[in-house]
Amino acid sequence: MKGTIYTETTVFAPPEQFAADAPYQLVIVALEDGKRLTARVLGDRVAIGDGVELAETRNHIAFFSKT
Amino acid sequence: MYDLVLVGGVEKMTSQTTPKVTEILAGAGDMMGEGRAGATFPALFAMIARRHMYQYGTTREQLAAVAVKNHANGAKNPQAHMRKVITMEQALNGKPIADPLTVYDCSLVSDGAAAVLICPLERASEFTSKPVVVKGIAQTSDHVALDEKDDITTFRAVKEAAQKAYKMAGVTAADIQFAELHDCFTIAEIVATEDLGFVEKGAGGPYVLEGKTCLRGERPINTSGGLKSKGHPVGATGVAQICDVALQIRGDAGERQVVHNKLGLAQNLGGSGATAVVTILGAA
Numbered sequence: 487m488k489g490t491i492y493t494e495t496t497v498f499a500p501p502e503q504f505a506a507d508a509p510y511q512l513v514i515v516a517l518e519d520g521k522r523l524t525a526r527v528l529g530d531r532v533a534i535g536d537g538v539e540l541a542e543t544r545n546h547i548a549f550f551s552k553t
Numbered sequence: 554m555y556d557l558v559l560v561g562g563v564e565k566m567t568s569q570t571t572p573k574v575t576e577i578l579a580g581a582g583d584m585m586g587e588g589r590a591g592a593t594f595p596a597l598f599a600m601i602a603r604r605h606m607y608q609y610g611t612t613r614e615q616l617a618a619v620a621v622k623n624h625a626n627g628a629k630n631p632q633a634h635m636r637k638v639i640t641m642e643q644a645l646n647g648k649p650i651a652d653p654l655t656v657y658d659c660s661l662v663s664d665g666a667a668a669v670l671i672c673p674l675e676r677a678s679e680f681t682s683k684p685v686v687v688k689g690i691a692q693t694s695d696h697v698a699l700d701e702k703d704d705i706t707t708f709r710a711v712k713e714a715a716q717k718a719y720k721m722a723g724v725t726a727a728d729i730q731f732a733e734l735h736d737c738f739t740i741a742e743i744v745a746t747e748d749l750g751f752v753e754k755g756a757g758g759p760y761v762l763e764g765k766t767c768l769r770g771e772r773p774i775n776t777s778g779g780l781k782s783k784g785h786p787v788g789a790t791g792v793a794q795i796c797d798v799a800l801q802i803r804g805d806a807g808e809r810q811v812v813h814n815k816l817g818l819a820q821n822l823g824g825s826g827a828t829a830v831v832t833i834l835g836a837a
Contacts, residue, residue, distance in 0.1 A: 492604070492705075493603045493607070494600065495596050495600050495603060495651045495652050495653075497593060497596045498652070499593065499651065500572075500575075502573065502575075512591055512592055512596050514600060514700050524590045534603065546589055547589060
């Protein structure tokens with residue numbers, strides 16, 4: 487699954503259940519099929535417009551990496 | 554039908570820790586998608602801010618200007634939660650919450666309550682010598698999740714509620730002299746000024762930075778201090794906004810009284826734009 491970054495943020499103040507993950511980058515990916523998906527990032531930080539692809543899915547969370 | 558209605562709003566939030574409050578509030582978002590991925594409300598509005606900056610060149614200074622202005626107003630409001638003036642430098646260097654938003658871009662975790670009494674105008678003199686008239690009101694809704702919206706830099710629900718309320722009141726955006734807007738985050742006030750039609754799309758940042766919306770500006774916004782300084786007891790906020798607009802129309806706002814106070818607007822937002830209420834109030 488491939489797409490581009492539509493928007494992003496880095497979360498420093500997480501909800502309790504994600505405390506161990508912070509800070510983490512949260513993104514909305516514009517997928518090739520026209521849909522959008524809220525996801526996380528694995529590896530390097532991404533910016534709006536960057537190309538990304540699905541790296542893995544953990545606990546129903548999609549992790550994308552820069553292509 | 555009843556012709557005498559008391560509307561109340563109340564919230565108690567300070568008995569919980571901030572992480573717990575953050576988690577509870579996240580429940581008003583899309584839990585299956587955004588929430589599961591780790592979104593918080595600050596994170597959702599941070600993503601709106603990031604996209605707004607990308608599309609329109611909105612800056613960190615423009616976001617911070619909302620906080621500086623609203624704290625300056627709140628410092629003059631005896632009923633505000635945080636009556637503290639902040640500087641641009643402080644606002645720009647706050648603790649990061651969700652990049653690009655710092656703690657100074659976020660509204661407060663507050664306790665509060667508000668109430669209004671509604672009756673037919675002909676009965677108003679039984680209760681007050683200074684009635685305030687509901688000229689127009691509308692509520693609308695939109696998708697809950699940001700990733701289902703075509704353009705996250707605009708709140709479609711606010712736009713539609715505003716158009717309906719303006720039509721009902723027989724006025725246009727240009728006629729609105731002052732407003733209480735839902736500044737749950739600084740970017741939300743900027744987006745609201747655009748969606749209400751006070752400025753062109755994308756021009757909300759310069760509008761606040763140039764001082765047009767400060768207490769002595771051309772259209773004062775959030776003279777109460779807004780959610781940022783007056784506070785954001787979620788269940789009370791909408792009613793409290795109405796109370797603050799009414800206070801201005803009655804000329805009872807004291808040190809923060811605006812000069813042109815005949816027609817005011819209150820805009821409330823649910824979630825990250827899933828619902829909106831716009832109310833236009835005027836002098837009798």
